[in-house]
Amino acid sequence: MRRRLRLRVLVASSAALPAVLLAGCASGALSSAEVASSAEDALESEVGVRPDVRCEEGLEREEGASTRCTLTAEDDDVEYGVTVTVTDTGEGARLQVEVDDGPIADGSEG
Numbered sequence: 001m002r003r004r005l006r007l008r009v010l011v012a013s014s015a016a017l018p019a020v021l022l023a024g025c026a027s028g029a030l031s032s033a034e035v036a037s038s039a040e041d042a043l044e045s046e047v048g049v050r051p052d053v054r055c056e057e058g059l060e061r062e063e064g065a066s067t068r069c070t071l072t073a074e075d076d077d078v079e080y081g082v083t084v085t086v087t088d089t090g091e092g093a094r095l096q097v098e099v100d101d102g103p104i105a106d107g108s109e110g
Contacts, residue, residue, distance in 0.1 A: 030059045030093065035084050036069060042097045049073060053082060061093045062086060071099060079104045 030038075032055040044050040055069035066085040072078065081100040088094035 028061055030061060032056060032058045032067075035059050035067060035095070038095050039069060039071075039082055039084050039097045042095070043071075043099070055084070059084060059086060059095075061089050063089055070104065 035058060036053040036055045039053040039055070040050055043053070051071045051073045053069050053071050055067055057067050059065055059067045063086055066083055069082040069084060071080045071082045080102075081104055083098045083100075085096045085098070086093055087096045
């Protein structure tokens with residue numbers, strides 16, 4: 001029960017997440033591992049719990065580029081969709097992380 005409460009807090013807080021700034025070269029692609037780690041960092045800094053985020057695809061360092069990932073918290077098997085979007089490429093890449101309002105239904109996003 002406690003894990004679900006934490007996950008609900010995580011999901012409820014997602015709309016107000018600050019963007020994450022990735023240092024480095026402003027061109028090229030971010031690997032799926034870099035995207036997932038950055039999303040985990042942003043969510044952990046916001047709610048104090050580090051979720052597990054998995055991304056199947058990387059992300060181009062182009063403003064407006066986005067990818068979908070999945071999130072779980074601790075040992076909870078409920079998955080939530082996550083959208084990671086590049087919002088700025090000035091001095092690296094600034095990413096916005098948004099968690100869906102509800103869990104992924106029937107094992108598929110939608």
